[in-house]
Amino acid sequence: MVYLFGLVHTMNLKGGVAMESTILSLKQTDQATKQMLQNLVNRKIKFDRLKQQHILLLTISVFYSFGCLYFLYYRILEPYSYSFSEIFSILVGDNTHLLFIFLAIGLFGATKVLYDKKEKAEKEYHELRCEIVDRSKDLWKNDAWASRYIVFEIMKAKFNINLYHESK
8 A cells, every 4th residue: 555645545466556445436427437537636646746846856955055155155255255266266176166066056957857847747637637627518427417516526525626617
């Protein structure tokens, strides 16, 4: 079993995540709709995970950069403020200074890559959610149409996924 964000996922034999028990127990939907809802939950979990990782890496990058700037100002810029060439030669002359600077640049680069992944995951999640909202008349036909609000309420309460409207 894998615990993500308070949700219990059981792993199937292929290593993927098995269908949520809440989604499996829905009587108002057919198997194809259940699979779409499970894909939506999986994309939501992926998006939330990337969002948390992005915020964590951004926070680390900012604090690390402020630490580097503090060190740079009080150890290099302030004592050698009379000469730019002296500051430059001290920065370039010591490999650890360059390592700290390149590490800060690398952290912000990694933050940008993670941000792009997060945006892509959000787009995929939002597109599938909008598709389910658009196709709700096809997915819940005849008798199931009247009880679709039960599925919408379960998705909202358990997974924080709004299927009533397309807007975020």
